[in-house]
Amino acid sequence: MDKIIETDIVIIGAGPVGLFAVFEAGLLKMRCHLIDVLPHPGGQLMEIYPKKPIYDIPGYPSVLAGDLVKNLMEQILPFNPGFTLGERAENVEKQADGRWCVTSSQGTKHIAPVIFVAGGLGCFEPRKPPIANIEYFEDKGVEYFVRNPEFFKNRNVVIAGGGDSALDWAIYLSDVAHELSLVHRRTEFRGAPDSVEKVLELAKSGKIKLITNAQVVGLNGNGKLDSVVIQHDTDGEFTLNTDYFVPLFGLTPKLGPIADWGLAVDKGAIEVNTLDYSTNVPGIYAIGDINTYPGKLKLILCGFHEATLACQSAFKMARPDQKLSFKYTTVTGIEGLSL
């Protein structure tokens, strides 16, 4: 059976702003549950630049992005948030009782009166090469990830790309696949020197068919991929029979399913009212890099402020019968939530 989680605020996105929202909600005795497509909290700070110093977090002359996430996790620990990680928030529905139900890509259901969208740049998705019919062949021979190497056992596989993941999978799959071809636009590879050397060795011994200065420009097949068209810089176009085409060009953030939830969107960002960072849909708020309003700055510190005001407003939604009293942590301290 699908898992069902009930809470006060479902937070979509476990980046710094989503994490800090747990703290502010916790001060108001609201419970939170975070959903993130990445397998770990921290959002782009962990995924893209964990070792980069950030200089504009008040009170920290300099803090590494990874350390900021670690500190935020420690700060919200007393409030015991729940996490659904490695799953994408796919679908939002209003229930008969007025609460929202957010369903993840794996079917986990999250029920709460309030949703905070703290999705940052959006979901990290594979960068797709500009080949006209590539979407038609998805799941019919085009794979953007190597989920299970056994899948490619004794099949013909074409990998495209020149970075570490293309090199690593080419090396690994050269032992698994029947024939493994690696197509790269240039002669040089930018991956780790060890991997580059290994690929060149395997190419020499015939385990990898290395095709450089070339790009995959077309896909052929009827209902399923059976060949790719490769354009070589000097030799022109040729066709290569294959069962699978695996383009590995890294990840890029996309707004993703959030775009279809009926929220007002302007240039890829969710429009909000700066009074409380509410969207055009009552009960759904958008905080951090994913929102837009006149004067918006995409700064972590602004996201913290937005999270704080959104929590005050969310309290009225989640606890319509209770009075909200504003207190300083210097007066009341941190009272954890017992669940």
Add this chain to the structure above:
Amino acid sequence: MKDTVIITVFDRDDQRHDLDAPTDMGMSVMELCKSYELPVEGTCGGMALCASCHVYVLSQHELPEPTDDELAMLDQAFFVRENSRLGCQLKIREEMEGLELKLAPVSQ
């Protein structure tokens, strides 16, 4: 000393835009395009991590060599040519007077 230069940007419809570019603000070509509301996303904010500011350099200006980060990103981008650069890595400088650029196609 003059503190602006003219940088010409051809958009994806080949429309020419002559932009007044300040040299004293540490501004990048990506930020310049955004400030003139040209269709440049600059998703990653200028960290050479998304290639949404990918441009072709049309004129013969001597530009600073790309860093490893920029080359690594260009390796993962599409429609890359010999004259490809990331706008976010091109800080506007006096030597860029008359620089001509073209916005690269948007990839998915």
